[in-house]
Amino acid sequence: MRKIAVVTSKGGTGKTTTAINLSYGLAMFGQRVLLIDCDPQRNLAIIFDTYGSQTLPDLLLRGKVDILQVRKNLFFIDSGGRKLAETESLLAQRKGGELRLRQVLSTLKGSDWVICDCPPSTNLININVLTYADYAIIPVSMDFLGMVGVKKTMETIVEVDERLGHQLRILGILATFFDSRTKISYEVLQTLRQHFKEKVFNTVIRTNTSLKEAPGFHKVIFEYAPYSYGSQDYYLLTEEVFNYGWEEKGGD
Numbered sequence: 001m002r003k004i005a006v007v008t009s010k011g012g013t014g015k016t017t018t019a020i021n022l023s024y025g026l027a028m029f030g031q032r033v034l035l036i037d038c039d040p041q042r043n044l045a046i047i048f049d050t051y052g053s054q055t056l057p058d059l060l061l062r063g064k065v066d067i068l069q070v071r072k073n074l075f076f077i078d079s080g081g082r083k084l085a086e087t088e089s090l091l092a093q094r095k096g097g098e099l100r101l102r103q104v105l106s107t108l109k110g111s112d113w114v115i116c117d118c119p120p121s122t123n124l125i126n127i128n129v130l131t132y133a134d135y136a137i138i139p140v141s142m143d144f145l146g147m148v149g150v151k152k153t154m155e156t157i158v159e160v161d162e163r164l165g166h167q168l169r170i171l172g173i174l175a176t177f178f179d180s181r182t183k184i185s186y187e188v189l190q191t192l193r194q195h196f197k198e199k200v201f202n203t204v205i206r207t208n209t210s211l212k213e214a215p216g217f218h219k220v221i222f223e224y225a226p227y228s229y230g231s232q233d234y235y236l237l238t239e240e241v242f243n244y245g246w247e248e249k250g251g252d
Helices: 017-029 043-048 056-062 082-092 099-103 122-131 144-164 183-199 207-217 231-242
Strands: 001-006 035-036 068-071 074-077 113-117 135-140 170-178 200-206
Touching: 001 017, 001 122, 001 183, 017 035, 017 043, 017 074, 017 113, 017 135, 017 170, 017 207, 017 231, 035 043, 043 074, 056 082, 074 099, 082 099, 082 122, 099 122, 122 144, 135 144, 144 170, 144 183, 170 183, 170 231, 200 231, 207 231
Parallel strands: 001 113, 001 135, 035 074, 035 113, 135 170, 170 200
Antiparallel strands: 068 074
């Protein structure tokens, strides 16, 4: 089972778009995927138009949760919205609260992939995800602040790893909102590839209106606009992740 955190310290980078479309793409490949919404904004539940009675707070506090099937091979845990923020303060009072997600999911079976959509902040919920996941995908928008965001995110990962003795590997840095009409997109992408080299995905997610429209119809990009640039790009990302070379690099 491969456990991936889609994480960044900066908002507006296409994090949730990446989590949901990558998950659906892997499900299309015949993989059983569990997608966990770890963000109190609850965007994944809104997109799927599916809400759990027992959500992520119930899993973290009581070890019980509704795992909802939202598409073929694709399953989902609802974040619970604002209840998740309240849960964070309760977890902080528990010994080992940083490792609670790892503990409650230690007996999880039947999934080939677990993908966690993280909030764009450094909080106890994110730390739980970073100590549960084995790999991270970091979306980076093609602007200066996006570059700052990826640096802060990687610093956070290193800090969590050192403090809690966990090795979270970078599966890839993903360039998002790439606009071929702008010089800044090429400059930021070039800087990423020069600085992070092979850690940057070959796939680039281009700016595409269909990616913004799809959630309003409760659909992923493959359903809403299967021939769009967005669909093409996320299919290529799915292929790149699926063919990563897991055995050579220590994947399960």
